[in-house]
Amino acid sequence: MTSTAPRKKLTTSAMIASFADPGQRTTSAPFGHALNRLAEERPEIVGLSADLAKYTDMHVFRDAHPDRFFQMGMAEQVMLGAAAGMAEVGLVPFASTYSVFATRRAYDFLCLDIAEPGLNVNVVGALPGLTTGYGPSHQATEDLAILRGCPNLTIVDPCDSVDIEQAVPALAAAPGPTYLRLLRGAVPTVLDEYDYRFELGKAAELRTGRDVVLISTGLMTMRALQAAERLAADHVDVAVLHVPTIKPLDTAAILRAARTDRLVVTCENHSVIGGLAESVASTLAFAGAGTRVVPIALPDEFLAAGALPTLHDRYGLSTDAIVAKVRAELGRTGEEQPSAWAADPVPATA
Amino acid sequence: MTALSSPQAPAGTAHRPERVERIRQAAHRIRRNALVMGEVQGQGYIGQALGVADVLAVVYTDQLRHRPEDPHWPDRDRFLLSIGHYAIAAYAAMAEAGIIPIEELETYGSDDSRLPMSAMASYTPGMEISGGSLGHGLGVATGMALGLRHLGNEARVFDLLSDGELDEGATWEAAMACAHHGLDSVTAIVDVNALQADGPTAGVLRTEPLVDKWQAFGWHALRVDGNDVTALVAAFDEIRGHRGSPSVLICDTRIGCGVPLLENREKAHFMRVDEAEWQIARNQLQEGLAR
Numbered sequence: 122m123t124s125t126a127p128r129k130k131l132t133t134s135a136m137i138a139s140f141a142d143p144g145q146r147t148t149s150a151p152f153g154h155a156l157n158r159l160a161e162e163r164p165e166i167v168g169l170s171a172d173l174a175k176y177t178d179m180h181v182f183r184d185a186h187p188d189r190f191f192q193m194g195m196a197e198q199v200m201l202g203a204a205a206g207m208a209e210v211g212l213v214p215f216a217s218t219y220s221v222f223a224t225r226r227a228y229d230f231l232c233l234d235i236a237e238p239g240l241n242v243n244v245v246g247a248l249p250g251l252t253t254g255y256g257p258s259h260q261a262t263e264d265l266a267i268l269r270g271c272p273n274l275t276i277v278d279p280c281d282s283v284d285i286e287q288a289v290p291a292l293a294a295a296p297g298p299t300y301l302r303l304l305r306g307a308v309p310t311v312l313d314e315y316d317y318r319f320e321l322g323k324a325a326e327l328r329t330g331r332d333v334v335l336i337s338t339g340l341m342t343m344r345a346l347q348a349a350e351r352l353a354a355d356h357v358d359v360a361v362l363h364v365p366t367i368k369p370l371d372t373a374a375i376l377r378a379a380r381t382d383r384l385v386v387t388c389e390n391h392s393v394i395g396g397l398a399e400s401v402a403s404t405l406a407f408a409g410a411g412t413r414v415v416p417i418a419l420p421d422e423f424l425a426a427g428a429l430p431t432l433h434d435r436y437g438l439s440t441d442a443i444v445a446k447v448r449a450e451l452g453r454t455g456e457e458q459p460s461a462w463a464a465d466p467v468p469a470t471a
Numbered sequence: 472m473t474a475l476s477s478p479q480a481p482a483g484t485a486h487r488p489e490r491v492e493r494i495r496q497a498a499h500r501i502r503r504n505a506l507v508m509g510e511v512q513g514q515g516y517i518g519q520a521l522g523v524a525d526v527l528a529v530v531y532t533d534q535l536r537h538r539p540e541d542p543h544w545p546d547r548d549r550f551l552l553s554i555g556h557y558a559i560a561a562y563a564a565m566a567e568a569g570i571i572p573i574e575e576l577e578t579y580g581s582d583d584s585r586l587p588m589s590a591m592a593s594y595t596p597g598m599e600i601s602g603g604s605l606g607h608g609l610g611v612a613t614g615m616a617l618g619l620r621h622l623g624n625e626a627r628v629f630d631l632l633s634d635g636e637l638d639e640g641a642t643w644e645a646a647m648a649c650a651h652h653g654l655d656s657v658t659a660i661v662d663v664n665a666l667q668a669d670g671p672t673a674g675v676l677r678t679e680p681l682v683d684k685w686q687a688f689g690w691h692a693l694r695v696d697g698n699d700v701t702a703l704v705a706a707f708d709e710i711r712g713h714r715g716s717p718s719v720l721i722c723d724t725r726i727g728c729g730v731p732l733l734e735n736r737e738k739a740h741f742m743r744v745d746e747a748e749w750q751i752a753r754n755q756l757q758e759g760l761a762r
Contacts, residue, residue: 167621191617194651196644199610203648206614209599210622211545214614230641233604234611238592 131428136255137176137248138429139307140340147307148282152245153181155289156215160186166293167207169193169216171200177217177247178305197227204242205234213241213293220246220261220302224268235298236273242299243292249278249302250339250390251419251436256426262419266395268300269368275299275321276367278339278390278397283312284365287319295321302339311343312363322366324374330360333447334378337388338364338397341417341438345388348443357451364397372404379405379412384450386415390438393418415450417443487704490533494700497567498528499760502729504563506752508579508586514743515580515588518726518733520560522698523631523662526722527564529703530629530660534711539569542597551612551630554662555589555602562586570597606639608632609659613645616654627656635667637678643688649717650689657717658710659690662697664726668740685719697722730755 141147160166160182172195174180183190191207193200197218204214216223223231223246235242246264253259268276275295279285285304292299315327327342328349337345342363349359362378364371379385379401389397398416405412419436433439437446505520530550537547552561562579565571571586578584585595589603600611612630619626636642649657661681665672672678685692691713695702703722710718727733727742730752736742744752 167618189621191652193648194644196648198606198641199613199644199648202607202610202641202645203614203617205600206611206616207618207621208614209611210615210618210624212618212621229604230607230610233601234607237601 131431136253136259137306138252138254140252140429140433141307141309146310148310149307150178150181150305151282151285151308152289152301152303152305153178155286156182157185159290159293160189163213163293165211165213167191167212167214169200169204169207169214171195171197171218171222173218173247176305177219177245177303179215179217179245182215197222198230201227201230201242201244202234204244205230205238205240208235208240208242209238213243215243215245215293217245217247217303219259220249220264221259223300224261224264228267231268231274231298231300232271236271239273239297241293241296244298244300245303246300247303247305251424251432251438252304252340252390252429254427254429254432257423260424262392262424263395264302265367265391265397269395269400273297274368276302277321277365278302278367279304279319279365280338280340280342280363281311282308283310283317284319288321288365291319291321304340309340309343311346317363319365322369322371324362324364324366324371326374326378327361327363328359330358331383332358332451333384333386334360334362334381335386335388335443336362336364336375336378336397336401338367339390341388341390344438344440344443347440348447351440351444352447355448357447359447367397367400370400370404372408375401375404376408376410379414380410381412384415384447385412386417386443386447386450388417388443391418392421394421415446417446487701491700491704494525494528494533494704497532498525498700499729499756501528501560501563501567502756503753504566504573504576505559506730506749506756507576508559508562509744510749511577512580512588513746514741516556516559516740517742517744518736518739519557519633519662519664520563521730521733522664522724522726522728523557523560523722524563524729525698525700525703526631526660526662526724527560528567529700529707531564531568533704534707535629536626537568542570546624546626548627548629549599549612549615551599551608551615551628552590552602553600553608553630554605554633554636557631557633557662558586558588558590558595558602561590561598565597605636606641609642609645609649612657612659613648613652613654616649616657617652619656620654625656627658629658629660631660631662633667634661634663634665634672634678634681635675637661637681638667638676646685646688646690653715654717655714659717659719661719661721663721663723665723666726666740681721685721689716691716691718692721693718694721694723697724698728729759
């Protein structure tokens with residue numbers, strides 16, 4: 122060992138990395154266990170995977186119900202087609218793979234075999250947004266953008282293990298097709314500290330606040346809640362509206378939250394194009410509300426590989442990044458008061 | 472039992488001549504139905520419909536267990552039309568089988584018709600899947616067969632593909648899955664007319680040798696002249712008894728079969744037929760039956 126050994130850097134380490142904070146409460150494989158509980162009550166529940174059972178928590182179901190699990194091999198197109206066929210004969214399939222493969226590779230099958238006939242197939246996509254440091258091949262940064270345009274499809278982006286456990290039976294109970302952005306492995310457990318229940322199609326105000334409202338979805342709700350705590354210490358009063366269902370969107374709740382003098386910020390683990398930010402912005406514009414929306418989202422880029430904490434900081438998803446963004450918008454960090462229209466390339470003159 | 476509940480139990484070979492003649496008559500009416508629809512549009516996948524008519528006559532009037540008056544009967548055999556553009560052929564056959572009223576064929580491809588150019592499961596009678604995009608049928612058939620077996624339902628699943636559709640990788644994903652799961656209730660039927668949108672299949676993307684390919688994928692593979700009803704009946708009967716692996720029946724068919732005027736047409740994939748030619752086509756079809 123020489124004394125010139127380079128300083129150890131954080132590394133990608135694995136395809137699958139936990140985004141839980143050190144010491145945070147977590148629940149193991151909440152999706153797999155929730156599916157098992159549901160399967161006890163509903164014999165028509167079946168599971169499929171495309172050679173990724175182990176990495177989508179489907180192995181928990183496979184091991185408990187081997188006769189109801191169907192391995193389709195690394196073949197996402199036939200997995201979704203077969204799931205449609207199973208639904209056609211009366212079963213309720215949950216089909217899991219990585220989000221990138223469900224959306225980019227097999228979209229025609231999700232669209233035409235499942236969504237067009239309106240079948241009760243539940244597609245479960247792991248590694249949504251930036252939840253792996255493996256690089257663009259596995260980072261589903263645009264899955265919501267792809268799927269929001271698909272008629273009939275219900276889309277859910279859960280925050281934590283509580284959301285997942287409650288969403289699974291709700292997705293099976295919904296008659297049509299659904300897409301779940303899966304958080305797998307050791308998943309943070311956060312929402313049990315709030316007066317909250319997952320309701321399909323409903324947003325939930327997790328905390329109230331007079332100065333700022335964070336409209337967030339997916340794991341970013343966990344970060345939004347942390348950011349709100351931190352800002353409260355600075356006497357900034359921050360509300361958090363959690364929007365776990367991306368489609369159909371709870372536009373009434375969003376309009377109630379955003380028709381306000383508060384700073385409106387959206388938070389999502391997804392590209393700034395085609396996800397929550399644009400859903401909220403269009404909701405406001407279509408309703409004639411002129412509220413400005415500040416997006417916290419991934420940039421419109423293919424992202425780097427690396428360690429998740431590094432990447433979440435770099436691309437603005439960390440709690441620190443949210444706090445900094447809100448402070449900047451409120452004009453509390455710099456000497457200059459930022460314009461209310463800071464995002465505009467040309468200052469508004471009217 | 473209702474008279475229309477199919478099939479006539481596939482008997483042994485004892486009554487085969489009568490059986491074959493009955494199917495040939497049905498195939499003739501299917502071709503006539505296809506010409507009715509073709510004339511409504513003046514163009515379309517008419518050549519394919521005439522070519523595959525014998526195959527569909529065997530399937531719908533001899534092999535498929537179904538109840539025309541109860542299209543959602545849970546124990547029915549499923550027939551999946553993976554090649555959505557063959558809808559004209561399927562409608563012609565379903566009219567013959569009593570699933571679609573003959574009079575409705577004249578609405579083919581018209582506004583608000585239940586019979587669009589590419590069939591839709593959501594509103595076309597007797598359609599199990601929505602077509603249009605190729606390479607989907609066999610995957611859905613895989614899931615149906617897995618699901619039916621899981622539920623203890625012995626219904627069979629037929630999927631009609633074309634040779635051009637074998638270009639689609641998804642077809643081969645499904646071929647592997649069917650064989651891996653030992654789905655002997657699945658019968659794939661491949662209509663080999665050796666023609667696709669951009670020209671002869673051999674020039675667009677070579678798919679031969681087909682029997683070897685399917686066998687290598689773990690399938691029980693047979694190949695017949697798809698316009699020879701006797702050969703088709705024998706092959707389907709043989710497949711009915713096969714166990715342990717999925718079966719594929721590769722059917723070599725002639726585009727426009729039964730109407731010489733349309734058999735040797737250039738641009739046969741999506742055929743245009745002049746107004747004056749329809750009567751000639753009908754006459755030729757009738758003459759062919761008499762021979």
